[in-house]
Amino acid sequence: MRRVNRNRPPHIRRKNKAEGIVDGLSEAADRPLGCSPAETVVLIQEALGSSPDIHIRKMANDTFVISYIDSLIDPQLLSELMGNLESMLEEGEEVRSTERFADSISAGSVKVASTGRDMLTGMLSGAAVVLVDGVEGARVVSISGGSRRSVEEPSSQTVIRGPKEGFTEDISTNLSLLRKRLRTPDLRFENRVIGTYTQTQVVVAYIRGIAQTSVVEEVLKRLDAIDTDSILESGYIEEFIQDRAFTPFPTILNTERPDTVAGSLLDGQVSILIDGTPFALICPVTFFKFFLSSEDYYQRYDISSFLRNIRLFSFLVAMLLPSLYIAVTTFHPEMLPTTMLISVAAQREGTPLPALLEGMLMEITFEVIREAGVRMPRVVGPAISIVGALVLGQAAVQAGLVSAVMVIIVSFTAIASFVIPTFAMSAAVRLIRFGLMFLAGTFGLYGILSGVIPLLMHLVSLQSFGVPYFLPVAPLNWSNIKDVFIRMPWPRMNKRPDFISLHNQVRQGSGPEEGQSEP
Numbered sequence: 001m002r003r004v005n006r007n008r009p010p011h012i013r014r015k016n017k018a019e020g021i022v023d024g025l026s027e028a029a030d031r032p033l034g035c036s037p038a039e040t041v042v043l044i045q046e047a048l049g050s051s052p053d054i055h056i057r058k059m060a061n062d063t064f065v066i067s068y069i070d071s072l073i074d075p076q077l078l079s080e081l082m083g084n085l086e087s088m089l090e091e092g093e094e095v096r097s098t099e100r101f102a103d104s105i106s107a108g109s110v111k112v113a114s115t116g117r118d119m120l121t122g123m124l125s126g127a128a129v130v131l132v133d134g135v136e137g138a139r140v141v142s143i144s145g146g147s148r149r150s151v152e153e154p155s156s157q158t159v160i161r162g163p164k165e166g167f168t169e170d171i172s173t174n175l176s177l178l179r180k181r182l183r184t185p186d187l188r189f190e191n192r193v194i195g196t197y198t199q200t201q202v203v204v205a206y207i208r209g210i211a212q213t214s215v216v217e218e219v220l221k222r223l224d225a226i227d228t229d230s231i232l233e234s235g236y237i238e239e240f241i242q243d244r245a246f247t248p249f250p251t252i253l254n255t256e257r258p259d260t261v262a263g264s265l266l267d268g269q270v271s272i273l274i275d276g277t278p279f280a281l282i283c284p285v286t287f288f289k290f291f292l293s294s295e296d297y298y299q300r301y302d303i304s305s306f307l308r309n310i311r312l313f314s315f316l317v318a319m320l321l322p323s324l325y326i327a328v329t330t331f332h333p334e335m336l337p338t339t340m341l342i343s344v345a346a347q348r349e350g351t352p353l354p355a356l357l358e359g360m361l362m363e364i365t366f367e368v369i370r371e372a373g374v375r376m377p378r379v380v381g382p383a384i385s386i387v388g389a390l391v392l393g394q395a396a397v398q399a400g401l402v403s404a405v406m407v408i409i410v411s412f413t414a415i416a417s418f419v420i421p422t423f424a425m426s427a428a429v430r431l432i433r434f435g436l437m438f439l440a441g442t443f444g445l446y447g448i449l450s451g452v453i454p455l456l457m458h459l460v461s462l463q464s465f466g467v468p469y470f471l472p473v474a475p476l477n478w479s480n481i482k483d484v485f486i487r488m489p490w491p492r493m494n495k496r497p498d499f500i501s502l503h504n505q506v507r508q509g510s511g512p513e514e515g516q517s518e519p
Contacts, residue, residue, distance in 0.1 A: 030115055031115065032136065033113070034136065037058075037065040040131050041131070051069075054067070055070055059086075064131070065130070067123065067129045068129065069124065071146055072144060074143050081130075084105050105141060109142045110139055113137060126142070127140045127144065159294060160295065162294055170275070171274070174280070175205075178258055186209050190204040190216075194237075197229050197230055198231055198232065200231035202272060204219055204270060206270045207265050211268050218465055223237070223272075234279045234280065235279075238254065238281055248432060249287070253290065254281055254422075254424065267497055269285070270283055284465035284500065285467075286469055287462075291311045291312055291315065292421070296308065301487050314420060315429060321412065323436040324440070324448065325355070325409050327440040329344060329348070329355045347404055351402065358403070359410070360437060363410060393411075413433070439451045477498075493508075494508050
């Protein structure tokens with residue numbers, strides 16, 4: 001029997017075969033570039049075609065030839081580059097050596113492309129290619145630019161107190177946002193290019209001396225093993241490198257907040273930033289990390305601890321409340337107080353559907369309304385959601401199709417699901433809720449237990465890059481409980497989580513004692 005490496009997910013065991021920016025180039029693209037700009041221009045035209053945004057400009061009787069893609073470069077840097085070349089021609093400066101050429105150019109960094117494939121890679125990354133008559137190779141000058149979205153407040157993870165900056169689709173901007181928050185030489189960026197056709201830039205960020213070397217190497221190994229045509233968003237990377245594919249629970253955290261990534265790096269975690277998306281990935285993570293907000297560390301510890309427990313309670317409500325109602329009203333009505341039982345029975349007297357179908361109908365209706373509100377234009381989306389929910393709910397109760405109690409249950413469940421800070425965990429709860437409702441309508445409370453117990457076993461068995469998913473509860477780790485259900489005051493949080501970082505665990509000094517002040 002063939003042995004399988006179980007330490008790596010099964011969907012990334014193939015070797016990455018993407019070697020060039022353009023798949024299907026002729027063998028001439030891998031040959032060294034000659035001294036004739038005319039031959040190199042022919043290679044560019046054959047590889048990239050006659051696209052209107054590709055420009056080839058000749059200067060001084062073909063002494064210099066500049067080729068670039070107009071939609072990927074900065075016009076101001078291009079103007080500076082052209083001015084430098086014209087000054088060099090007027091002064092008759094010798095530019096055959098790469099060092100002299102780089103010293104004469106102030107527009108951007110200069111690299112030498114020895115093959116056509118390297119040259120095309122530079123052009124498609126936002127660089128201008130300068131060909132010099134009589135000089136082998138091509139000078140690739142970085143003048144990338146083009147249309148970029150400015151730094152704005154994150155739309156999916158808003159806070160009352162804290163930074164209002166969010167990642168953008170430009171990876172260089174995202175790296176600068178991290179550099180601004182972590183002014184340390186130990187901040188490291190490992191660059192990768194993934195995708196045969198998209199050639200997406202992927203950067204792995206970590207802090208040397210805090211992050212575990214084994215975790216960083218495992219992340220890079222999984223990224224190097226990805227063999228795909230395209231990476232258009234961080235969700236592609238997330239599914240390729242996660243430990244287990246068939247699970248409703250996310251094992252990699254995604255965020256568009258630079259302060260969240262910076263805090264995670266300081267805890268010893270690793271972040272993955274992908275060009276073209278504002279959502280960065282963080283790993284390894286535990287189950288309770290998805291209920292934390294960056295705002296928890298900016299407010300007082302008491303209110304932060306209270307809000308954390310509210311989120312965990314909302315998670316249980318969003319997952320179990322409809323199924324508990326269905327189980328009690330269908331199989332265990334004796335568990336209700338007499339007055340409540342009479343009130344519920346009176347409301348359900350004229351309802352034609354059993355509690356299970358009634359709950360399923362209301363939950364599916366709400367999911368349709370929520371999806372319609374997301375897909376509708378932003379101006380009318382919220383109005384459609386609110387009006388649709390009110391009108392449909394009131395009309396369904398008056399028509400006798402559903403009971404008023406079921407409308408209350410479904411509404412409170414939906415509100416509780418919005419309390420969860422991470423959308424991926426909220427989506428997992430929405431899926432699990434339907435399964436528990438079916439079990440409750442079939443077997444009652446025993447059905448709920450038959451679903452919850454395997455669910456807990458599944459959570460305990462999950463891992464995120466070697467870290468148990470349910471830490472620090474299972475296995476129990478008392479030293480890290482202080483930042484899970486409660487958030488201790490900052491002077492008490494002098495150590496990093498030891499299940500994430502085994503190096504440099506001391507974060508800060510013990511600080512002054514209570515009731516004392518610094519001299």
